[in-house]
Amino acid sequence: MAINKHKNILDYTLQSLLRRKFKNTGIILVFTFIIFAVSSIILLSYSLKKEAGMLLKYSPEIIVQKILAGRHELISTKIKNEIMGIPGVSKVEPRYWGYYYDSGVRANYTIIGIGVSGIENNRLIKGRMPSANEKNAAAIGREIADARIIKKDIGDSLNLQNSEGRWMEFKIVGIFESDSEILTADLIIISESAFKSLVGMPEDTATDLAVRVANETEIPTAARKIKELFPYSRPILRDEVIRTYDAVFGWRSGLILAMFAGALAAFIILAWDKATGLSAEEKQEIGILKAIGWETSDILEMKFWEGLVISLTSFMCGLILAYLHIFLLDGFLFAPALKGWSVIYPHFNLAPFIDFYQIAILMAITVLPYIASTIIPSWKASITDPDTVMRG
Amino acid sequence: MRKSTAFFIFITANLAVMAALYIHSLTAVSKHPVFKKEIKEIAEKLRLTDLVLSTDARYTRHPSQADLFSAFQDFPGSIEHFPTGSVIPPPDFSYMRTEIRIYGN
């Protein structure tokens, strides 16, 4: 084993890279940034996908919406019993929810009316949930509490305008802790009856129905049955809910593609610049090395090291920075893309799930092509006879 | 020191940082609220179906509940005025079987 020989060639490669300090640090910076951007997307989307999968597996097995003339419509609660009759269905509960636009901070809240919440002594809630028939109690998301200049706290009041224009006053009895923000940031929870009078919802209607099916395998059959009984309905399966999030954070989603496109373009430009030939100076240098006794394979080894040093350095730094960015700095650079025009949004505290498969693919599609694009153009220069350097 | 040695040290240091981050990820994941029964309780008892990722449009606040309401807003070809709308795809409605059937004679 000629370890020294390989280390010598690497020594020379590094020496040689240092000679063009500006150019090479420039390349490393751009490359690192590309890896950083792409890995940030990978880490962010994978983590959100996993979290969605974990949290939403507790959501109702089926949500039944009513569709009227192609629009979501309030559903009659009277069909409850009929749905209960479907084999496998263990519970049918109306859901009361909607949106409330707060012109004061120009934000949209999600407002939910609940019956008996069944949530007690939950450490992620400071205070408590409103009880079933409480007329003027509300539990609110952390971000709503913090949205105004004067932060709201338990005991403060929250005024909402009802459908007739009158103000209804709610006392804040609970605030969701920030650890639950990914689910609760914009929620206002009030009692079912308060919700109905706030929005002026007709009797015997609900926003939609949550259907519980105890046995996993019976869900699709139950959904089909619901659709048959009530052709105007749209049953949404829990699986679909989870799949929606898989799609949002999957490779092909607009979010991922949009961010990839830029990074990919930059990478291609970088590799293209490499692959489209050597400068006269580099060619001359290869000729000199050959003339003084380097073999073709030595030159190619040097070029291999060159590609490896730059791409591996960039890859590792980019990946490390991406991890810090997404999981320790809350993805502050990318979060705006998700937030859009939102006024209220959660402060991500993402669980650092890592998808090694995607990271490995990223490595394969960046490090390897870069090394190739370093070696291939020097191939030709390295196999020509060195006598060309004797002149000129 | 030989430059090659310095390079190997640098790579090893990077690997060490990555290993440390991996350990961080393992511990952070295991301690993360997403695994707490309290948050599961909230999701279950409030019958929540969506994550709060964005609050600028109905179909980005509740992508899984996004429906056919609001004048074509969810139609794939619709002109979008919310930035997140271009980023969150519309759900698949194909199971609804509301296609138009035209029969000839």
Add this chain to the structure above:
Amino acid sequence: MIKTENITKDFNKGMRDEVTAVKDVSIEINKGDFAVLKGPSGSGKTTLLSLIGCMSRPTSGRVLVENRDVSRLPERFMTKVRRNTFGFIFQQFHLIKGLTVSDNVMLPLYPTDITPSELRKRAEDILNTLGMSDRKKFQVQKLSGGEQQRTAIARALINNPAIILADEPTAHLDTHLSEEFLSIMRNLQQQGKTIVIATHDPLVYEKEYVNLYIEMRDGMVRGAGRKH
């Protein structure tokens, strides 16, 4: 030591700009010779030198180095012969800019299994004998012409070659520096090395210790002669 048998070198064969740079050349250079390839510009000196030095292959004919036909060797072996037998001093020096003097000198031996400390010691010894040790940390492009050439000489000597080939070494030097170069070469010859210099500078070929003249014109040997 080196023998060529009827070597010819064509460039751009079959094309409109075909040239025969070297034509039917048979020469013999012995160990310890101080040989001069003499002739006007364009006469084929550089081409012949590169053929002798295993930098290119003849179109026809054979090149024998120590009785071994090298003209048909595979590339790898040709490189080995080149690295183990020859030291080149190019007309333009061909030092690598941005590297220090000692790095340039060590360059030929990087792709061998030598340890860096040994390599550095060798380079230092050679630079010492050439009076360049105080320049070893200088970047080559900051040196004077004479110093650059001495760096190039040192680089040619690092592999302890039996034969030194120099192409127009005095073309860029004033008389004083040319004399200095020649005395270095003379020294090396006295240490038993074979010297081959391509030149049209009388200062070189009029030296009394030059013992082999090969005169070229239009790619052909016009005359060759030995002294002593």
